[in-house]
Amino acid sequence: MSVTKPYNSRRGASCEDCGVETYPSEYYMVKDKIWDKAVPEDVDENRYIYLCIGCLEGRLGYSLTSKDFIKFPINNINSYTSDRLIDRLLSK
Numbered sequence: 597m598s599v600t601k602p603y604n605s606r607r608g609a610s611c612e613d614c615g616v617e618t619y620p621s622e623y624y625m626v627k628d629k630i631w632d633k634a635v636p637e638d639v640d641e642n643r644y645i646y647l648c649i650g651c652l653e654g655r656l657g658y659s660l661t662s663k664d665f666i667k668f669p670i671n672n673i674n675s676y677t678s679d680r681l682i683d684r685l686l687s688k
């Protein structure tokens with residue numbers, strides 16, 4: 597997979613694939629095994645990668661469900677959480 601990185605040195609949490617700002621509406625953490633499938637091994641480990649829900653699902657090829665997310669405060673639904681992230685966090 598070739599990925600261009602226009603946001604490489606930028607602060608923020610821009611989606612790696614589409615550039616949309618993921619914070620705070622789609623700021624979440626999934627389990628390592630899910631993330632490892634979506635994000636190739638050869639990316640610079642010192643760099644934080646962000647993906648919006650749509651692009652993460654695009655890489656994985658399926659829709660996320662609640663069991664794909666870790667139990668962590670970052671995944672708590674708040675007033676900023678996007679509708680589709682809420683949908684995934686609640687889906688079984």
Ligand SMILES: [Zn+2]
Pocket residue numbers: 611612613614615616647648649650651652
């Ligand atoms: Zn995206």
